[in-house]
Amino acid sequence: MTDRIDIISPVNLAQLDHILEKLRKPATYVAGATDIMVQKSRWEQAGTLIDLRTVQELVSTLEIGPEGILIGAALSFTDIIRYRIIQEKFPILVESCRQIGSVQIQNRATLGGNIANASPAGDTLPVLAVLNAELWIGPRLKDNFTKMSVDEIMTGPGKNCLQPNQYIAYIYLPFPEPTDPFWYFRKVGQRYSMAISKLSLAVLGWKHNNHIREIRICAGSVSPRIKRAVLTEKLLSNQELNSKVIEKAATQLMKEIKPITDIRSTHNYRKSTAGRLLQESLSTWARAGK
Ligand SMILES: Cc1cc2nc3c(=O)[nH]c(=O)nc-3n(C[C@H](O)[C@H](O)[C@H](O)COP(=O)(O)OP(=O)(O)OC[C@H]3O[C@@H](n4cnc5c(N)ncnc54)[C@H](O)[C@@H]3O)c2cc1C
Structure with missing residues (x-):
């Protein structure tokens, strides 16, 4: 176990990206902490934790575009279940979120955490795969996010392909067309x-x-x-x-x-x-x- 654990709480994406650029040691991200809290060895060794639930864009984004929606990776399952547009256009996602853990877990746990944790039993992963979800990975390079799919990010049980300075910023869901599948x-x-x-x-x-x-x-x-x-x-x-x-x-x-x-x-x-x-x-x- 390290002697001390530093917790960094960036307030927005610009600050998060700036911190990641300057950070000399690898950091561990934490969002709802529902997975990481039970992986004691991970946070004990972490040294530095970066709290993604303080990053404004990650916790509050729900952008509705002409062809799909963009969801901040640190939105909780409860947030996702409550949005009318997600209920209407993506009922399959709402159903999978409703079946996660319990209401208490849904209040804390995030969609980005479910993906990054890369468990074959992660309940939203098969759903995101059939919805053709696109993951937007930070930090931005020349103002652009790296894009990847759910099957690309996951490399094995509990393993993802993100570099230590990379994080899931948004999940883009194209509207299923034609409607009403x-x-x-x-x-x-x-x-x-x-x-x-x-x-x-x-x-x-x-x-x-x-x-x-x-x-x-x-x-x-x-x-x-x-x-x-x-x-x-x-x-x-x-x-x-x-x-x-x-x-x-x-x-x-x-x-x-x-x-x-x-x-x-x-x-x-x-x-x-x-x-x-x-x-x-x-x-x-x-x-x-x-
Ligand atoms: C009692 C209990 C019941 C549960 N039931 C279910 C269930 O029914 N179905 C299910 O699928 N899961 C379940 N889980 C697991 C867990 O709640 C989910 O996987 C949840 O989505 C994790 O999200 P989080 O925000 O809490 O992640 P955290 O614990 O904060 O993080 C999980 C991992 O992802 C990384 N991470 C988090 N966010 C990001 C990001 N944006 N970018 C990059 N890396 C990131 C962290 O570094 C960590 O490695 C349960 C857990 C508990 C404790």
């Missing part, structure tokens, strides 16, 4: 609240003339990194949903994912349940008829 998010855990996922599944899709025009599928807790099930998506593309197609897609998803056995669940349970969740989602979509 079918969406599905289901998390399977030990109990309803305060449960880390055994696995989860996010699906977003559009039909045209009763055939699937586009579908995006991403399962959580079934591989070291979050990535979309592109082969299952391809199999479903242009198909009419019937029981044979649905069964084929479930079998393909079970082949495509690589779950492990750990304290929360087993390889076999995760594989078969992922297939069943996909069947449930596609059957619901077939019945909904939109």
Whole structure:
């Protein structure tokens, strides 16, 4: 353990970027602290903590553009759940945020923290993947943020590709077009609240003339990194949903994912349940008829 821990609390992005430029030693970011507080070895060794919840732009930005919205990375899940525009345009994100921990955790925990923590069980990650979220990474270089996707930032369980001076500043969500897609998010855990996922599944899709025009599928807790099930998506593309197609897609998803056995669940349970969740989602979509 270091003798002392310095906490730096920048008030805005300009100050944060300036501090990072001058800092001689690596710093550890802290936002809601709901993950980092239980990773004792990390903050004990930290030396310097940079508090992102004091950075005005990161805690307060919700910018609505013509093609999407920009969310400050240090917005809490409670903030996200409450915004009308997010409820209307991104109900799948609201649903995943509602299922995180408990209301107390949602009040503190941030979207940026969920992404940077890079847990395969992070509940918003499959959802952000199907929404084609774009992560804006600071500090700005010549006034521009570096952009990356959720599957690019995550390099393995608990690991991200950010350099010590890099942080997630914003999450950009393009509006799903055309409007009103079918969406599905289901998390399977030990109990309803305060449960880390055994696995989860996010699906977003559009039909045209009763055939699937586009579908995006991403399962959580079934591989070291979050990535979309592109082969299952391809199999479903242009198909009419019937029981044979649905069964084929479930079998393909079970082949495509690589779950492990750990304290929360087993390889076999995760594989078969992922297939069943996909069947449930596609059957619901077939019945909904939109
Ligand atoms: C009781 C409990 C229940 C939980 N339940 C769930 C659950 O159901 N689902 C779920 O997904 N998670 C759950 N979590 C985990 C946690 O709440 C989430 O991962 C949360 O989103 C983390 O956000 P935070 O702001 O608290 O992150 P912090 O703890 O502040 O930080 C987490 C990590 O990300 C880094 N970091 C934070 N923000 C940034 C940024 N903007 N840029 C770069 N790096 C950054 C930090 O350095 C740290 O390494 C639970 C945690 C607890 C304690």
